[in-house]
Amino acid sequence: MSYISSRLSVVRPSASMAASQAAKALRAKGVDVIDLGLGEPDFPTPAHIIEAAYAAAKAGQTLYTAAAGSPEVREAVAGKFRRENGLDYTADDIVVANGAKQIIFNALMATLEPGDEAILPAPYFVSYPEMVKLLGGTPVTVECRESGGFRLTPELLEKAIGPRTKWLFLNMPGNPSGAVYSADDLKALGAVLARHPQVLILSDEIYEHIIFDNREFVSFGKACPDLKDRSLIVNGVAKAYAMTGWRVGYAAGPAPLVKAMSIIQSQSVTSVCSIAQAATVAALNGPQDEVARFRDAFEARRNLVVDGIRRINGLTLPPPEGAFYAYIGCASLIGRRTPKGVMLEDDTAVATYLLNEGRVASVPGTAYGLSPYFRISTATSEEVLAEAIARINAAVAQVE
């Protein structure tokens, strides 16, 4: 008899973690595998942020803080939203959690009733549907085609909204597609949402600073101020400041929602690590030149990958507009056979083939709700990326 709750029966473990595990298992057998499964910046956290954490620990900032975050960190987040996004929030409208993931988890826990629906434009971040299901909701996948830049359109949104819709998730730049929405794109979605007052909007803007070709980032909150009382603007320090392991995410939203999320926080984790909060204050208020340096490095890698993948017969890759992934189309490989005679039935088979024969770990598109694709992370050095592309090329060339 299993003692694991039925709640868990619907939840899948993270596909990107699974790809990484498979790569590690092969490596343990002595196989030289390039792991492009997991996405996190490969740069060290900027030194001034680490110094601020050290200083905070030495100065005795080692106690629990308020559940929603220390007054200093919430002030710093409110300042960031004002300065960088033109959003008018006070510290009371802010909640800080252990990563953007916990922010999203808390928001869903605070709002979902069994059977409530969350609209997820696909391809989506792998954790969204699993969190929705874990908390009793129903994910509603809306496939957003490559031909439309992987963006949700007002027509698709209108069709997806029903009486049980509780949330619309937006993610820009998007993981895995890199899609960015312009102010006009967002206003057009906002016009649909204005007709459906029961829908809350979660805008995950964690890749805000990793945006290419001189594109301007526009927060959903800036484009649709009339929807402020039902928008949750989610962000964090993980991607912009190379701080994935510090575990700090934050959000601004309507007071009742932020308060409910803080209550969950107080009864679960109490608060985010006080030292990581001090580091976040330094990240948000300190010099931003490293953020720009990281962005430039990610853009150079994006260029290298787009150029390399486009030379491979059978793969497609529209240039990602932001974030650090390439969502590579592999439709023309489906139905063909590997040199060992294995039929590539779907993108999972393609990713498995690339791992076993190409020695490159990627994540199949099925994990992101839109097939046939596979995702590679471009958050690694140009040499490693060039070698990975050469391996993918060699493997794809052998498909019959």
Ligand SMILES: Cc1ncc(COP(=O)(O)O)c(C=O)c1O
């Ligand atoms: C779209 C998106 N949101 C949130 C996260 C997680 O952010 P955090 O590390 O702050 O929990 C990720 C991480 O991969 C992501 O891709």
